[in-house]
Amino acid sequence: MSGWPTFLLERCKLAGSHRLDVARANGAYDVLAKLLKDGTPPAEVIAVVKESGLRGRGGAGFPTGLKWSFMPDPARDSRPRYLAVNADESEPGTCKDRVLMEQDPHGLLEGALIAAYAMRAEAAYVYVRGEYRTSYDRLQAAIDEARAAGLVGERILGSGFSCEIHMHKGAGAYICGEETGLMESLEGKRGHPRPKPPFPAGSGLWGSPTTVNNVESIFNVPFIVAHGAAWYRTMGSEKSPGNFLCGISGHVERPGVYEAPLGISARELLEDFAGGVWKGRALKAWIPGGSSTGLLPASLIDTPMDHDSLRDAGSMFGTGAMIVLDETACVVRASEILARFYDHESCGQCSQCREGTQWLHQIFARIERGQGMADDIDTIESLARGMAPAKTICALSDAAAIPALAVVRHFRAELEAHIEQGRCPLRSAGAVAAREGVPA
Amino acid sequence: MTRIVLNGREVEADPKRPLIDACRAHGQHVPTYCYHPGLTPVGSCRICQVEVVQGEMPARVVVACRTPVVEGMVVDTEAPKAHETRRECLEFLLKNHPLDCPICDKAGECDLQDFSFAEGQGEGRTHEPRRELAKRKSLGDVIVLDQERCILCSRCVRFFEDVTKKPQLAVAERGAQSIISTFADRPLEGNYQGNIADLCPVGALTLKKFRFQARVWNLFKRASTCAECSRGCSTTVEVLRDGEVKRFRPRYNERVNKWWMCDVGRFAYDGANVPDRLAGAVVRGHSGLEHTDVADALDSVRDVLLANRARALVVSPFVTVEEGEALLALAKKIEVEPVFVSPKPNGLEDDLLHTGDPCPNRRGLEQLGFRAKSAEEVLALLGECECAVLVGERVAALIGDGLRELPAAVRLIVLDCTALDVPAVSVCLGLATYVERAGHWVNVDGLRGPLGAARRAPDGVRDTRALLADIERRLSAAEVEA
Numbered sequence: 001m002s003g004w005p006t007f008l009l010e011r012c013k014l015a016g017s018h019r020l021d022v023a024r025a026n027g028a029y030d031v032l033a034k035l036l037k038d039g040t041p042p043a044e045v046i047a048v049v050k051e052s053g054l055r056g057r058g059g060a061g062f063p064t065g066l067k068w069s070f071m072p073d074p075a076r077d078s079r080p081r082y083l084a085v086n087a088d089e090s091e092p093g094t095c096k097d098r099v100l101m102e103q104d105p106h107g108l109l110e111g112a113l114i115a116a117y118a119m120r121a122e123a124a125y126v127y128v129r130g131e132y133r134t135s136y137d138r139l140q141a142a143i144d145e146a147r148a149a150g151l152v153g154e155r156i157l158g159s160g161f162s163c164e165i166h167m168h169k170g171a172g173a174y175i176c177g178e179e180t181g182l183m184e185s186l187e188g189k190r191g192h193p194r195p196k197p198p199f200p201a202g203s204g205l206w207g208s209p210t211t212v213n214n215v216e217s218i219f220n221v222p223f224i225v226a227h228g229a230a231w232y233r234t235m236g237s238e239k240s241p242g243n244f245l246c247g248i249s250g251h252v253e254r255p256g257v258y259e260a261p262l263g264i265s266a267r268e269l270l271e272d273f274a275g276g277v278w279k280g281r282a283l284k285a286w287i288p289g290g291s292s293t294g295l296l297p298a299s300l301i302d303t304p305m306d307h308d309s310l311r312d313a314g315s316m317f318g319t320g321a322m323i324v325l326d327e328t329a330c331v332v333r334a335s336e337i338l339a340r341f342y343d344h345e346s347c348g349q350c351s352q353c354r355e356g357t358q359w360l361h362q363i364f365a366r367i368e369r370g371q372g373m374a375d376d377i378d379t380i381e382s383l384a385r386g387m388a389p390a391k392t393i394c395a396l397s398d399a400a401a402i403p404a405l406a407v408v409r410h411f412r413a414e415l416e417a418h419i420e421q422g423r424c425p426l427r428s429a430g431a432v433a434a435r436e437g438v439p440a
Numbered sequence: 441m442t443r444i445v446l447n448g449r450e451v452e453a454d455p456k457r458p459l460i461d462a463c464r465a466h467g468q469h470v471p472t473y474c475y476h477p478g479l480t481p482v483g484s485c486r487i488c489q490v491e492v493v494q495g496e497m498p499a500r501v502v503v504a505c506r507t508p509v510v511e512g513m514v515v516d517t518e519a520p521k522a523h524e525t526r527r528e529c530l531e532f533l534l535k536n537h538p539l540d541c542p543i544c545d546k547a548g549e550c551d552l553q554d555f556s557f558a559e560g561q562g563e564g565r566t567h568e569p570r571r572e573l574a575k576r577k578s579l580g581d582v583i584v585l586d587q588e589r590c591i592l593c594s595r596c597v598r599f600f601e602d603v604t605k606k607p608q609l610a611v612a613e614r615g616a617q618s619i620i621s622t623f624a625d626r627p628l629e630g631n632y633q634g635n636i637a638d639l640c641p642v643g644a645l646t647l648k649k650f651r652f653q654a655r656v657w658n659l660f661k662r663a664s665t666c667a668e669c670s671r672g673c674s675t676t677v678e679v680l681r682d683g684e685v686k687r688f689r690p691r692y693n694e695r696v697n698k699w700w701m702c703d704v705g706r707f708a709y710d711g712a713n714v715p716d717r718l719a720g721a722v723v724r725g726h727s728g729l730e731h732t733d734v735a736d737a738l739d740s741v742r743d744v745l746l747a748n749r750a751r752a753l754v755v756s757p758f759v760t761v762e763e764g765e766a767l768l769a770l771a772k773k774i775e776v777e778p779v780f781v782s783p784k785p786n787g788l789e790d791d792l793l794h795t796g797d798p799c800p801n802r803r804g805l806e807q808l809g810f811r812a813k814s815a816e817e818v819l820a821l822l823g824e825c826e827c828a829v830l831v832g833e834r835v836a837a838l839i840g841d842g843l844r845e846l847p848a849a850v851r852l853i854v855l856d857c858t859a860l861d862v863p864a865v866s867v868c869l870g871l872a873t874y875v876e877r878a879g880h881w882v883n884v885d886g887l888r889g890p891l892g893a894a895r896r897a898p899d900g901v902r903d904t905r906a907l908l909a910d911i912e913r914r915l916s917a918a919e920v921e922a
Binding site: 049136173190195197346347348349350351352354355356357358359362363366373375385386391392393397435 | 483484485486487501506508525528529530532533534536558565566568591592610611613614615616617618709731
């Protein structure tokens with residue numbers, strides 16, 4: 001199950017990898033030190049990240065180097081500049097950033113400092129999901145250690161480059177992982193996403209140029225700068241180069257976070273890494289990249305895990321967090337759970353999202369309760385089309401609509417059976433329950 | 441100015457304002473809820489969808505309130521895709537709306553009702569129970585909130601942030617549970633609370649004083665000017681069929697009050713609905729003040745004026761510029777210095793609208809040559825003369841209780857909306873209030889504001905200028921006879 005180079009999780013495997021001494025003995029901060037020693041022009045760093053083709057790992061897959069290049073020229077714009085590291089990992093099914101923050105916080109700090117150097121940001125803010133207490137504590141300890149070693153703060157390693165790194169703990173809102181919601185929250189306000197334009201590079205934190213990057217995106221940067229864009233492009237696919245961290249969860253034998261090149265088939269991930277569907281059951285459906293990406297039927301399990309292939313299959317790469325449903329899973333129940341999540345997490349600004357997420361939740365819950373109505377499927381479809389694409393300030397509305405549409409598209413018959421029979425056909429058949437002694 | 445193509449016509453648009461303003465400036469109607477030209481646009485209700493083509497990019501449907509105007513942009517407010525998106529948006533907005541229009545004060549002037557009629561779908565599709573929230577939550581002395589009707593446009597929240605700069609409201613909770621709330625349920629404060637009832641595009645925020653008072657389509661509306669301070673905010677006077685004033689509302693005026701007015705002015709219509717109006721005239725007889733013909737009363741006025749040489753003319757700051765001109769002529773005729781009573785500042789001044797000066801036409805009267813005198817100075821003046829003419833709405837009230845102390849030897853002629861029964865009064869003639877007569881006031885900045893006659897004065901009340909002309913005519917005739 002290997003045969004490709006791995007680099008993201010290498011240091012994480014060492015004992016005490018979160019400590020500065022262990023991390024530095026294993027290469028942490030070497031790339032930053034070299035950059036500062038050589039006085040590499042920041043534009044060159046941006047250029048190599050751009051050439052590497054690294055795409056953001058937070059869900060949207062936007063090219064990271066291109067995002068960096070949107071920051072205005074400091075010669076013409078005297079405002080302070082900021083980097084925000086999005087560590088508010090809250091997409092259901094996603095737990096990859098947590099591994100990096102807990103096991104290799106210095107790797108993230110080095111990446112953040114290089115990114116800040118490239119964009120000439122005077123400070124970086126790490127917005128950590130509130131529930132991630134270990135991540136927060138380890139990152140804070142790492143910052144303290146690094147500051148004591150002259151790696152964070154004024155005149156880093158004796159160079160002319162200064163960058164402060166601040167931590168911020170989220171308070172449990174999914175919407176604060178949206179980059180403009182995150183900025184509002186960092187500023188101390190409600191996490192209401194901001195309409196765009198203006199984009200963060202033009203007017204971000206406190207009205208200053210800001211770039212928001214996902215933890216894993218930032219984590220890739222030292223490796224790209226150290227080994228070059230060509231090396232990075234030897235991994236992954238042409239349009240989605242590099243390795244990614246795949247968090248596999250659900251009905252599998254070995255759930256976990258694995259490193260694999262983009263473009264690997266979903267089947268390989270499921271069977272070779274996660275040990276296949278658990279309890280010897282058959283695969284029913286899988287969600288490729290976190291709950292906001294539409295679920296796909298078992299028949300599409302050979303789809304390559306990269307941005308373009310998954311888009312062509314009618315879903316999205318998202319955060320690369322695969323959720324597996326076995327043959328006993330009820331897609332209506334699963335949809336109800338997802339719809340409840342978005343209903344709970346919608347910030348409530350936009351009409352479509354505020355009312356639509358609630359409405360979808362209510363309909364799925366009603367079908368699940370056995371009170372489905374004949375027009376429910378049509379209503380779900382037209383509601384979801386009214387919520388997406390791009391009809392609202394941020395993409396949460398889309399994220400709620402996409403899974404609903406995917407269920408109707410791939411599992412219409414099962415929805416209809418629920419509505420007609422007034423109960424879950426899987427339970428009523430009793431087959432699985434009888435086989436495994438689960439009370440129906 | 442930037443040139444854009446709007447519904448097939450090339451037009452000019454202000455590049456500093458969002459696209460929605462250009463649409464409106466050129467008469468193209470696009471519905472809005474969260475957008476208001478006086479507030480920071482947030483683009484959250486998503487109803488103002490229009491189709492835009494920019495350069496080579498394919499047509500997009502965007503919210504007009506957050507879209508900057510760009511040279512050469514082609515805009516279609518009536519594109520099928522734009523209509524479709526607006527229709528979808530309306531369905532979401534109505535999903536939890538209680539549809540209690542028959543008992544809602546906003547019905548008839550409700551944006552949600554109007555746009556639903558214009559472009560919504562005829563039938564609801566939801567089988568779900570509607571949100572149940574507080575129907576009559578008090579937000580202080582002025583405003584009641586119906587949380588069920590609220591569509592969370594946040595105009596009220598932004599009003600306190602952007603206009604009064606004293607934020608008091610916020611959106612609490614999240615998603616479909618969101619509600620408008622003050623911090624810890626404290627009551628709203630300040631002199632500008634009423635504006636949020638105007639701003640509310642639905643019937644969520646209503647004025648306690650206007651609740652269940654009138655169906656808005658029964659209100660007769662006339663442009664007018666607020667009387668409560670020298671700012672002279674542009675207003676609309678709204679009168680129910682029987683003539684009772686039910687509402688004062690701000691009328692947009694870029695140079696004076698924009699879209700706003702203060703609560704003191706807004707709720708001043710009790711003063712316009714004066715009880716005990718004097719319709720006609722009273723003169724002092726054997727049993728006190730007795731009703732009489734206006735013509736007889738005018739003869740008495742002439743007799744009093746001719747019989748006494750030490751005379752005075754004191755007018756109210758409510759008289760209009762036009763009435764002021766007629767009063768100047770009278771002053772000349774009876775050879776007195778024209779004076780208006782100028783009450784003390786009321787202490788309500790702020791940095792937004794209220795000036796604290798309760799004289800709506802101070803500037804206009806000063807421009808005509810009237811001298812301002814305090815109530816004390818007026819009383820001193822009256823005490824020294826043999827007879828005096830007091831003219832104008834509230835003139836007696838503004839001079840105050842000191843009038844009671846005047847010796848009966850001073851003969852007072854009072855032209856006011858109500859009769860004044862004090863020993864010194866010889867004659868009273870009834871006048872129209874400022875909601876019943878036309879004319880102009882000049883505000884603190886020298887801008888003229890109109891008064892619109894929103895209702896008829898009670899039968900028997902004659903026009904102020906006609907009364908003044910009659911007095912003058914009688915005096916002239918007496919001179920000829922002499």
